[in-house]
Amino acid sequence: MQNLSPPPSTTSHAEATPPPERNSSMCRDAECEVRVANVTRNAAVSEGVSGFFGVAEVGGRAYALAQCWESVGRDGCWECLGKAAAAVVGRCLPRREGRALNAGDSTLGVIMAIALASAAFAMLTLFAAYAVHLKRLKAKQARRNLGKVSISFNRLSMDFKYETLEKATDYFSLSKKLGQGGAGTVFIGSLPNNQTVAVKRLIFNTSQWVEEFFNEVNLISGIQHKNLVKLLGCSIEGPESLPVYTVLCLDEATTGLDNAAAFFVVEALPM
Structure with a gap:
């Protein structure tokens, strides 16, 4: 069984019990690649209660399992499982068991970067708006003070043209x-x-x-x-x-x- 990492994460697990020596290359190059590809496709298009899940089995002798968290989404699951499947086929097989874990979606970093940039822009906008408001408030108060000074001068005959x-x-x-x-x-x-x-x-x-x-x-x-x-x-x-x-x-x-x-x-x- 394959332990799952916290979302968003994906895991692709493939295990093959090799047949006699004469068929090992066929299992590695043909059957195993097909199984991993099939289970990746099945997991990406099937949405269940626990997320995206797919299993493929051939002749009761070999199986592959792939699963994505539901929060990843259909497109994200397909992308992540594709990377995990390539890792299993390219590095793990033809061993008896191969595992690959893709701990995140590449789009997550983009989303986080956009969110942080938007938050920073909003903070700068609020700061600029506050500075402008404060400047206008001071100017308004100064005009009021000037008006009071003018009235005082007029009353005291101290006003000059x-x-x-x-x-x-x-x-x-x-x-x-x-x-x-x-x-x-x-x-x-x-x-x-x-x-x-x-x-x-x-x-x-x-x-x-x-x-x-x-x-x-x-x-x-x-x-x-x-x-x-x-x-x-x-x-x-x-x-x-x-x-x-x-x-x-x-x-x-x-x-x-x-x-x-x-x-x-x-x-x-x-x-």
């Missing part, structure tokens, strides 16, 4: 540039009421600007000193955000300070 600040700085002319750092560039300008201001062009995107702006507002609002600038307002309706500050004259801000320190007071922003 973008066009007004453009004209005040001669459209951000290099001749009006006071300095530049990691957070942006500062320009000096003159408002329609002849007030001199410092206008800062932030280089952050929307979400970064909200955090940076509030940090700056909290810092400047919490420090009161005659030699420190004050926040006048901001323009957030245009293509870029422009905080507006007061400007200290050098003769007011440089008492006991050198020119480098005076310039930092005028800019009054950590770059």
Whole structure:
């Protein structure tokens, strides 16, 4: 009897009791090959309760047995038994007993590879979708924060029109540039009421600007000193955000300070 391996697996078993010496070659080359071929065909086309099963017997002296698990399927059984039968005929016979076990179907590896690839693709798709959703959620929250900032400025009369600040700085002319750092560039300008201001062009995107702006507002609002600038307002309706500050004259801000320190007071922003 032939022990079966866990599914999916196939086994082809052939045993021949050789007749007298003069007929041994006929059994090996003709009868045994025919028996194995027949039992393979019978097992592949017959589906029973225990799977695919076939038996062939010649003259009560020789027999062959082949069996496939039902989960393999008809086509898979035929393919696997064909390989097992070729192994029996090619390597085992004309011994008294020959066995061959094909422990798997070649299509199983293909199916598993496709399944794993599909699962990996699905995971990557979900991750990309989550990243896009998170980015949109942050942008939406940033727009809400900007709206709140705009309302606050309007109520406190701290809102400046973008066009007004453009004209005040001669459209951000290099001749009006006071300095530049990691957070942006500062320009000096003159408002329609002849007030001199410092206008800062932030280089952050929307979400970064909200955090940076509030940090700056909290810092400047919490420090009161005659030699420190004050926040006048901001323009957030245009293509870029422009905080507006007061400007200290050098003769007011440089008492006991050198020119480098005076310039930092005028800019009054950590770059």
